[in-house]
Amino acid sequence: MYPRWLWRGLALPGIAWLIVLFVVPFYAVLGVAFGTVDPILLQPVPIWNPLEWNVGWLQEVLNRLAPGGIWFDVGTRTIVYVALSLALCLLIGYPVAYYTARHAGRWKGLILILIILPLWISYMMRMLAWVNLLQADGYINRFLLFTHVLSQPRDWLGGSSSTVIFALVYGYIPYLILPLFASLDRIDRSHLEAARDLGASPFSAFRTVTLPLSKTGILGGAVLITLPMFGDYYTPNIVSMSPKTSMIGNQIDLYFHGGPQPTIGAALTVVLAVFLTILMLYYIWSIHRAQRDVGTVGAL
Amino acid sequence: MTAVAERRPRTFSTSARLRGWLRNPWGKPRLLVIITWAYILWSIVPVLIAVQFSFNATRSRTIWDSFSTRWYWGDPVDSVWHDPTLRHALVQTFKLAGADVLIAVPIGVLLALGLARWRGRGSGTSNFIMLFPLVTPEIVMGVALLLIFTEVFTFVHTGTLAQILGHITFSISFVVVIVRGRLFSIGRQYEEAAADLGATPFVALTRVLLPLLTPAIVASAAVVFAISADDFVISQWLSKGGETDTVPIRIYSATRAAPLPSVNAIATIMMVSTLIIVTLGFLAWRLFTSGEQKTGTAAEDFGTAFRL
Numbered sequence: 001m002y003p004r005w006l007w008r009g010l011a012l013p014g015i016a017w018l019i020v021l022f023v024v025p026f027y028a029v030l031g032v033a034f035g036t037v038d039p040i041l042l043q044p045v046p047i048w049n050p051l052e053w054n055v056g057w058l059q060e061v062l063n064r065l066a067p068g069g070i071w072f073d074v075g076t077r078t079i080v081y082v083a084l085s086l087a088l089c090l091l092i093g094y095p096v097a098y099y100t101a102r103h104a105g106r107w108k109g110l111i112l113i114l115i116i117l118p119l120w121i122s123y124m125m126r127m128l129a130w131v132n133l134l135q136a137d138g139y140i141n142r143f144l145l146f147t148h149v150l151s152q153p154r155d156w157l158g159g160s161s162s163t164v165i166f167a168l169v170y171g172y173i174p175y176l177i178l179p180l181f182a183s184l185d186r187i188d189r190s191h192l193e194a195a196r197d198l199g200a201s202p203f204s205a206f207r208t209v210t211l212p213l214s215k216t217g218i219l220g221g222a223v224l225i226t227l228p229m230f231g232d233y234y235t236p237n238i239v240s241m242s243p244k245t246s247m248i249g250n251q252i253d254l255y256f257h258g259g260p261q262p263t264i265g266a267a268l269t270v271v272l273a274v275f276l277t278i279l280m281l282y283y284i285w286s287i288h289r290a291q292r293d294v295g296t297v298g299a300l
Numbered sequence: 301m302t303a304v305a306e307r308r309p310r311t312f313s314t315s316a317r318l319r320g321w322l323r324n325p326w327g328k329p330r331l332l333v334i335i336t337w338a339y340i341l342w343s344i345v346p347v348l349i350a351v352q353f354s355f356n357a358t359r360s361r362t363i364w365d366s367f368s369t370r371w372y373w374g375d376p377v378d379s380v381w382h383d384p385t386l387r388h389a390l391v392q393t394f395k396l397a398g399a400d401v402l403i404a405v406p407i408g409v410l411l412a413l414g415l416a417r418w419r420g421r422g423s424g425t426s427n428f429i430m431l432f433p434l435v436t437p438e439i440v441m442g443v444a445l446l447l448i449f450t451e452v453f454t455f456v457h458t459g460t461l462a463q464i465l466g467h468i469t470f471s472i473s474f475v476v477v478i479v480r481g482r483l484f485s486i487g488r489q490y491e492e493a494a495a496d497l498g499a500t501p502f503v504a505l506t507r508v509l510l511p512l513l514t515p516a517i518v519a520s521a522a523v524v525f526a527i528s529a530d531d532f533v534i535s536q537w538l539s540k541g542g543e544t545d546t547v548p549i550r551i552y553s554a555t556r557a558a559p560l561p562s563v564n565a566i567a568t569i570m571m572v573s574t575l576i577i578v579t580l581g582f583l584a585w586r587l588f589t590s591g592e593q594k595t596g597t598a599a600e601d602f603g604t605a606f607r608l
Contacts, residue, residue: 028444114343
């Protein structure tokens with residue numbers, strides 16, 4: 001009933017926008033990363049022709065990231081921080097999502113709203129809240145002194161890895177809980193009943209039925225929070241500001257906002273993006289599959 | 301009778317309960333209840349304390365004195381109302397979010413319609429490209445946009461225009477995902493019925509399909525406002541400083557210096573604004589979809605529609 005050109009025509013402005021301001025900018029990053037630097041002005045000189053690309057900066061970045069390089073510690077630290085934060089997020093988030101989906105009963109609506117609420121509170125506001133609490137004379141130190149856990153105030157914000165990991169968990173966990181909840185909520189209870197009827201203990205029913213069926217939620221949610229964590233630079237900056245806790249994102253930030261060498265920053269961005277491509281493709285593929293299988297609002 | 305004799309009286313002592321939870325934490329969800337509510341308190345109470353200190357009468361953000369609205373408008377120098385940097389940040393945040401909603405929502409709705417119905421060469425690639433902004437780490441997008449505006453489209457410069465263009469770029473995909481979900485759940489029967497009754501394609505589109513999409517359009521407008529107001533990375537990378545710094549940028553730079561409770565106050569204002577808009581979006585969603593067959597409660601539908 002509709003003319004054939006109509007849908008393509010409706011999609012055109014959006015596609016054009018994303019090509020001009022999303023795809024082309026990536027090419028600009030490549031052009032700068034594989035370009036040269038003006039020796040006098042120290043400004044990047046992009047090279048647009050891939051045949052003339054200069055791989056020197058990329059090699060420089062890879063050398064710095066390799067064992068023995070000056071960024072090796074930063075690279076491993078980033079991976080360790082993200083891995084530990086992800087593990088903690090899953091450890092806390094899974095029981096919460098599980099309870100909300102399975103056992104919350106008449107509290108389900110309220111709990112769901114309270115779990116979604118942090119998603120609508122600015123990330124910076126939530127970080128600010130913890131910076132206040134973790135001050136030398138903040139509530140946390142005062143509580144720990146009062147209960148004699150500490151004998152003198154602890155400097156939480158002076159470059160401690162545990163504070164950064166704690167902040168990452170606090171910042172990203174709401175984004176994990178929701179996909180976890182969605183996948184657990186979608187599990188048909190009759191599968192569990194069947195498992196119990198066939199003699200499975202509650203634990204083995206969980207292990208053999210619930211856990212495998214919630215795999216898509218676990219993986220999807222994990223990827224969803226891992227990607228921004230790898231690019232995070234503001235969280236370590238807010239709660240520590242010490243080079244001892246700096247991550248890859250902080251190096252990129254430094255080269256654009258602090259240092260004179262955007263070219264190295266661009267080359268590092270390329271390395272980070274390539275490193276994360278596998279995760280990104282996995283997530284896109286899983287969204288694609290969910291849309292194909294269910295095709296409803298609930299699937300998204 | 302032995303079974304009855306063996307059944308121990310139900311005790312409510314703490315140790316008995318604790319043993320019960322430890323023995324079978326998954327069977328009876330009491331441990332889960334504690335974890336869940338502890339998590340909820342942990343995620344929300346710090347924010348409430350931050351709100352509390354925005355009303356502190358002294359300059360401290362850690363020691364409570366007494367209630368005052370000094371940091372909102374009372375203080376002649378450092379309050380949100382009187383400090384030009386904070387006031388400008390508030391204006392800039394609303395400016396970006398407003399422009400973002402006005403431009404990203406129409407483009408996204410059209411793109412969702414197009415992608416949902418367009419079959420043929422290019423549609424697969426377009427679907428693929430559309431999903432990328434959702435998963436690209438913001439720092440990568442920030443670097444890309446900064447470089448495009450400083451190396452290629454140099455007429456844009458950093459500043460408000462660049463920030464608006466950046467915000468729209470990451471918002472479009474959210475609109476598409478929300479609207480497309482709604483499109484799938486509506487199906488095509490209403491438009492086909494309209495066509496059978498003699499509606500032209502234009503009428504079917506604007507008088508039948510568009511009204512049915514209204515809840516998703518309202519919801520995506522609320523989401524776009526929220527993600528734009530919350531955005532830090534893109535705003536910061538494309539800011540030229542001064543008046544183009546948004547509220548999240550102000551909070552960020554203030555926490556790294558020696559902040560006053562006025563930072564808590566501006567964060568509170570932003571939080572309340574966002575929550576009001578999202579609540580209105582939720583109420584509108586419920587109003588427009590009332591009477592439709594639900595897959596879950598309205599809150600669940602809304603929640604899952606809003607998060608990918």
